[in-house]
Amino acid sequence: MRLSIMTFMRFVVLVLVGLVVVQAVEAADRDKLLSEPGVYGTFASFSLDADWGKQNQALRIAQLTVLKGVVEQHREKMAIDVYLLRGLSDHADLLFRVHATELRETQQFLLDLQGSLFGKHLTTAGVMHGLTKKANYVPGMPDSLKAELKIPSDPGSKPYVIVIPIRKDADWWSLSQEQRAAMMQEHTEAALPYGKTVKRKLYHATGLDDLDFITYFETSRLEDFQSLILALEKVKEFRHNRRFGHPTLLGTVKSLDEIIETLAQ
Amino acid sequence: MRLSIMTFMRFVVLVLVGLVVVQAVEAADRDKLLSEPGVYGTFASFSLDADWGKQNQALRIAQLTVLKGVVEQHREKMAIDVYLLRGLSDHADLLFRVHATELRETQQFLLDLQGSLFGKHLTTAGVMHGLTKKANYVPGMPDSLKAELKIPSDPGSKPYVIVIPIRKDADWWSLSQEQRAAMMQEHTEAALPYGKTVKRKLYHATGLDDLDFITYFETSRLEDFQSLILALEKVKEFRHNRRFGHPTLLGTVKSLDEIIETLAQ
Amino acid sequence: MRLSIMTFMRFVVLVLVGLVVVQAVEAADRDKLLSEPGVYGTFASFSLDADWGKQNQALRIAQLTVLKGVVEQHREKMAIDVYLLRGLSDHADLLFRVHATELRETQQFLLDLQGSLFGKHLTTAGVMHGLTKKANYVPGMPDSLKAELKIPSDPGSKPYVIVIPIRKDADWWSLSQEQRAAMMQEHTEAALPYGKTVKRKLYHATGLDDLDFITYFETSRLEDFQSLILALEKVKEFRHNRRFGHPTLLGTVKSLDEIIETLAQ
Amino acid sequence: MRLSIMTFMRFVVLVLVGLVVVQAVEAADRDKLLSEPGVYGTFASFSLDADWGKQNQALRIAQLTVLKGVVEQHREKMAIDVYLLRGLSDHADLLFRVHATELRETQQFLLDLQGSLFGKHLTTAGVMHGLTKKANYVPGMPDSLKAELKIPSDPGSKPYVIVIPIRKDADWWSLSQEQRAAMMQEHTEAALPYGKTVKRKLYHATGLDDLDFITYFETSRLEDFQSLILALEKVKEFRHNRRFGHPTLLGTVKSLDEIIETLAQ
Amino acid sequence: MRLSIMTFMRFVVLVLVGLVVVQAVEAADRDKLLSEPGVYGTFASFSLDADWGKQNQALRIAQLTVLKGVVEQHREKMAIDVYLLRGLSDHADLLFRVHATELRETQQFLLDLQGSLFGKHLTTAGVMHGLTKKANYVPGMPDSLKAELKIPSDPGSKPYVIVIPIRKDADWWSLSQEQRAAMMQEHTEAALPYGKTVKRKLYHATGLDDLDFITYFETSRLEDFQSLILALEKVKEFRHNRRFGHPTLLGTVKSLDEIIETLAQ
Incomplete structure (x- = not known):
């Protein structure tokens, strides 16, 4: 009942709201x-x-x-x-x-x-x-890794969304381009096993607000997403995050x- | 009077509220x-x-x-x-x-x-x-310790609840699995004497919010709970908590x- | 006038309010x-x-x-x-x-x-x-010091109250019991000259909220209280306070x- | 329509508002x-x-x-x-x-x-x-650099504004004048390529509020502004910012x- | 008009308000x-x-x-x-x-x-x-400096007020009295040139709130006040401020x- x-x-809501948009x-x-x-x-x-x-x-x-x-x-x-x-x-x-x-x-x-x-x-x-920005592949990154990165995540609905803002520390920016690239390759390899069930998108925020990056995730398997974040917390690059989350946004x-x-x- | x-x-409240739920x-x-x-x-x-x-x-x-x-x-x-x-x-x-x-x-x-x-x-x-998650026993943990951990806390009402959110530091995640396991064994041994009067439950939070763990406690003896936390503050693993509480939730x-x-x- | x-x-307020409490x-x-x-x-x-x-x-x-x-x-x-x-x-x-x-x-x-x-x-x-908790005298603390500590503060009204919450750092808890005791003896000796005009009471807070101690003071001489805190800030133990006040509560x-x-x- | x-x-708004200011x-x-x-x-x-x-x-x-x-x-x-x-x-x-x-x-x-x-x-x-304040050129700064700094940014509307408050750390102020000047020259050179499309103005805030500097930017090309900030984050002077933004103000x-x-x- | x-x-306001205070x-x-x-x-x-x-x-x-x-x-x-x-x-x-x-x-x-x-x-x-508190002159401070300190600031209205709360770090209090005195002499000498146009008053806050000092300034020349603070930021003692301002109060x-x-x- x-x-x-x-x-x-x-039904009522959809009809009423639907009527409005005529053009x-x-x-x-x-x-x-x-x-x-x-x-x-x-x-x-x-x-x-x-x-x-x-x-x-x-x-x-x-x-x-x-x-x-x-x-x-x-x-x-x-x-x-x-x-x-x-x-x-x-x-x-x-x-x-x-x-x-x-x-x-x-x-x-x-x-x-x-x-x-x-x-x-x-x-x-x-x-x-x-x-x-265009994906900035690490010079010397194996082609096989690049190819794997281009495989899109599995199709199908991904009901959960997670948005994590990130601020790097001053040490990060004072590293040479090569040092940062090497750390990013380690980061990328750690993330790879989760590419099929967790969709990711990266935004460069430096200067536009008090962040350096905004990372966006969609998934139907929150357990996989949690494993992905745990994997990323274990690589060296993670030590250069001054802020990671705060807030972490979780929704549908x-x-x-x-x-x-x-x-x- | x-x-x-x-x-x-x-009585009035319970009758009124009770009536509502008929199904x-x-x-x-x-x-x-x-x-x-x-x-x-x-x-x-x-x-x-x-x-x-x-x-x-x-x-x-x-x-x-x-x-x-x-x-x-x-x-x-x-x-x-x-x-x-x-x-x-x-x-x-x-x-x-x-x-x-x-x-x-x-x-x-x-x-x-x-x-x-x-x-x-x-x-x-x-x-x-x-x-x-499934309890992740430390490899090489003595069977006697594992057995003790499985003994449930004393039955009977435990009127107090405490919830403590925890965030580990970046150093923690960069330790090897063995190093973390050794510290967790020390943590577990420190907690053991309080297992009978303080019931615990652990939740893995990484990625779902700005925490790594949520620890949940029930007890009828807040003094024992305080001794348990003091014991845990003295082991090495505690030094890797970037956030412990803030807020600590205490209720009934x-x-x-x-x-x-x-x-x- | x-x-x-x-x-x-x-008079009116007191009579009105007084009437209520008959039992x-x-x-x-x-x-x-x-x-x-x-x-x-x-x-x-x-x-x-x-x-x-x-x-x-x-x-x-x-x-x-x-x-x-x-x-x-x-x-x-x-x-x-x-x-x-x-x-x-x-x-x-x-x-x-x-x-x-x-x-x-x-x-x-x-x-x-x-x-x-x-x-x-x-x-x-x-x-x-x-x-x-029972005063936990440092082993080897001279009996004369213990005796002095037991002398109650001067009688008479102490109109001012100050409450200072304290959180120790992780290093504090990882010290040996002896190291902490030695520091506490230094702390105690620094406080001694103010025992007559500043009444103190200590509460152990660990686990019950985001503190380790709550210190409570009553005095009629705020200048003495200030000197007491300055004396305590100069001993080694003070360096292990991660939080001292915030807020400091001052009232009557x-x-x-x-x-x-x-x-x- | x-x-x-x-x-x-x-039209109505402008007429009504326009009428008011007669003098x-x-x-x-x-x-x-x-x-x-x-x-x-x-x-x-x-x-x-x-x-x-x-x-x-x-x-x-x-x-x-x-x-x-x-x-x-x-x-x-x-x-x-x-x-x-x-x-x-x-x-x-x-x-x-x-x-x-x-x-x-x-x-x-x-x-x-x-x-x-x-x-x-x-x-x-x-x-x-x-x-x-008057631009405080680093002693020994090449005249060519000084000349370049005096070239105004390209004319034309710059619809975006960004305001970034800055607080230096105590180490910064304890450096010698020469050390600070050398770092500022590196900072200035990093910023130079963006002078045409990003207009800058500097305010000295020390003592007037909880800042040391307020940096003001106007641009029509936010991408260039982001590149400018990324370039500034990579020079040594950036490591002496205790606060950079918080808030970063972005508007039109x-x-x-x-x-x-x-x-x- | x-x-x-x-x-x-x-006139109306002053008359009305003035009437009230008859006694x-x-x-x-x-x-x-x-x-x-x-x-x-x-x-x-x-x-x-x-x-x-x-x-x-x-x-x-x-x-x-x-x-x-x-x-x-x-x-x-x-x-x-x-x-x-x-x-x-x-x-x-x-x-x-x-x-x-x-x-x-x-x-x-x-x-x-x-x-x-x-x-x-x-x-x-x-x-x-x-x-x-009574000015606590550094032992061995030259009499000429003491004399200069006693010269009052120039008479005349000083329309601006600035209040800066200060909290020292734990290291400060663990220094010897001599070390602190030496640093304070350097601080005093740095401030001296601004004594004529910037009036100062010091309050000792330890224990009464979450501060150690409250510094109060009056001036008609905010530029001089800014130079004074810049001079104070460059002496060693400044490195022992855990909090300086937050908030800085500026008014008339x-x-x-x-x-x-x-x-x-």
Whole structure:
């Protein structure tokens, strides 16, 4: 019985929210933004204020349709992903990952989001930016290793997301390029066995915030992800992390409609 | 006189709250979840907001019945323990320990909890996750020591709970497996005399949050627990803790009905 | 003129508050709790919320009578001291020091306090616990020193209270018992000249919170207290404090009636 | 359609706000303030409170006209720049950079700003002060390097602003003047390739706040800015930064009218 | 025109506030309190709450007359100075410096202040205490240096105030008295050139809060003050500061009437 009501409610929410977006949107070239170098990735996390949950459902649905409108409109120009942190992370409730070629455009999206009826219930928990770069293979790295690195992770849904911000220590940057490359090769080899079940993406953050790197992970097997991090903690390069996490963001990958449905309940 | 009124009130609360849960629930296999490896343990602590205590008792009881409903429903799939931190810890008022085979299910429970009428009065104080693993006995550990470790703690109620999050330093992870094992044997031997009166459980947290371990203790003798921690602080392994506590959570073990009764007063 | 009005007000407050407590209470054996080992000392500090001062005086007096009732009732089982921090410490407004043989009883007192009409205006600033232990004289400590240590501080009112939480570093605990004892003898000798004007009490906190010790001082001569701390900072043992203060709590010793009178103004 | 409405709105806002400032203002000699030594630069960042966005637009426009009035009035005496941080920095929403010959005048501006109808919605996020000084060329620095340093950055709009506060360690200050100069020459040479696309300005903060330097950057090419910071992290001088960022402020350069227009939406 | 209104307003405020204090007060011997050893100096900083500015001016003036009354009354017993931090420091809006022979009296003043109608709008930002001591000249310090130290700073108004809290490291206290004295002589000589334009006063804080010293500066030339701090950062003693500032308080010296006038606007 309880389930039938929930199913009906889900239907109502999706219909109401679906009605709003009538114009056809031409999506940004999401694949390019997510794979090419020279793209800015922004991780903006938000908490819902105490008033959010105290509103009646009709009001919440009205505000969520605004959220959908804002996201859809900006998706014409950039790639926007949403994640549910609530329940798994004490840092924030929602996480947006935005890929754009100019941070000004990302700023305009976040301004529109925060200025919207829905955004008035959001409190900014954190904003981090990084730039994607071409993989900088270590000179002398065996071709077999390079080939293995290019094998994509197994297809299929990867419901968990983990974002770990990293700050290197001053010693790291004073090492020679060769010393850093040697350590990175050790790091890469330690990570290799987990490439199939844990998808990774790296962002270079130096100067854009108080970080040097943002590491992004998706997996359906958190146990493998934990083994990967344990393996990375044992290589020399790890000793040059002044900050690793703090916060570690853990959440679940959701479509915008799933987020809206969850928040409408 | 005062006591009789309290006894009556207790009766009223329990009857009211008891009425709500009419359907029979089939509990998750709690024993398995609490003893097997590969289970995720989540420690979610919450503070009650300032409005909670300002509501009249009827309203509070209505909201507590919702709490009971949410917990009972999810107990079909996972093991949920509740603890009262208020008065003993300045970090939070309530602690939930959830054991589940998938963190997605734990997230759904916490979403339902926070989205409920009762949950609107909760502010998240902290969320920590760890994974249970098979005891990794040190190679060459004497069989007598292994046998002693398997003796369960004395039966009987253990009213106090302590949760201590731990983060190891980078040096720890760069030690060889043998070096870490030798230190852990010294650690284990130091802890042994307290096994009868202090129950322990270990969770591996690396990567899931900003910790490496979560250690959970139950005892009826806080003096013994203090002696245990003092003994552990004297072994070499302790020098590799970058974080030990911060916060240390101290509270009392309660049934859901006892928590409800306390909060209804 | 102003003074006469204040005197009258004081009279009114005391009469009103005094009326409430009609039943005779049999106090816990306060002397035993304050002098024996194996007793738990809890330091709970609270801030008054912004609404407190905005209420009219009649309402405040009504709430303060509740405070008096809650404290008197629990004094049957435990020793409860109150201190005024406001104006001297930015950490909190009020400090309760509770001595009990079981922390569960302390928790019940603090639950009743926070659940009372007065308690709804309290925000918890900090809770620290420690256990009293038998003085652990250094082996080989001269009998003359032991004798001097047993001389109680000068009688007479000591209006100032200072509470300093301490956390030792990992090196401290890895020293041998003899090394620690030698350092403690040096510490003790440095403190000796101030024994007459500065009363001290030590609580062992390891494991119960993020501290190793809580040191409690009472004095009428803050200059002597400052000289005592300066003397202690110069001995070797001081170098093993990872945390000393943070916060240092400074306030004045008050009777419950004095606190009530101050807050009623 | 949406764009036409926004264009109209923009027009309305600018007309309304424009009407207010009727008196002709004689601007402070902005060029001198921005180029000469002995000028105090203040960086004051603010967050908008939750009520700001909940007001209707008419009210917001009325308050923004007050903002315009306050800034224009003080621009008679000092140089005031505004930046939009919201969306790019989690530290604050707005940043004011004020150049004045006396900090008392800057204080008066900020008092008037915070005391205004608009200012009641501002929460101070941070205030930092620095003093501009004559470039202190390293003795023996080649004239060619000095000449290159004097080449101004490429003209044209530089939409991005980055402000990085810096605190040196105690070792830095205990080095001899020659040692510091040698390290600064290495720093200067590393920065040189980025002089065309990244504009820099340095403020000496020691004693005026908890910093030693405030570094200000403008660029249209964030990638170049990131390369500049990476180059600076690799020179020896970087090892003497006890604090670098925390917070790093990232935003966009805006005219006062553009800020008003954005906030009026 | 604007100025005439402000002048009139200023007149109104001063008349209204002036009327309140009819009784003649006999001021505490301010000169003695500010120059003698054995006096407690308290630095209490406060922020004004968001409601303060939202009240109409009549209400604010009424509350400011209460502030004047409370300060005047306590000035019979102690020396009370007020400073405006708002706009120059992000730590707080107002700073009170109180000199008294007993901290109990300072506490009573701050209790009366916070309990007053004006005080209900104050949030405590920080409270620090220190004790004045006789200058402890280094044995063997040349008489010429001692003489120079006794020359008072140039007369004339010094509008800027800076307060820097200091905590020494454990190494400092474990040095011999001679070693510390030698370092202090170097410190004193470095400071000497700035004695004419920067007035200094030292408070010993050990044990009264989490500091060892509070250093207080007044100047009309912030550039000289900055040079003084740079000179002090270069002597060996500076390496023994575990904390220097955090917060550094920067503000302007104001009479009580000037503060009232500013807050009444």
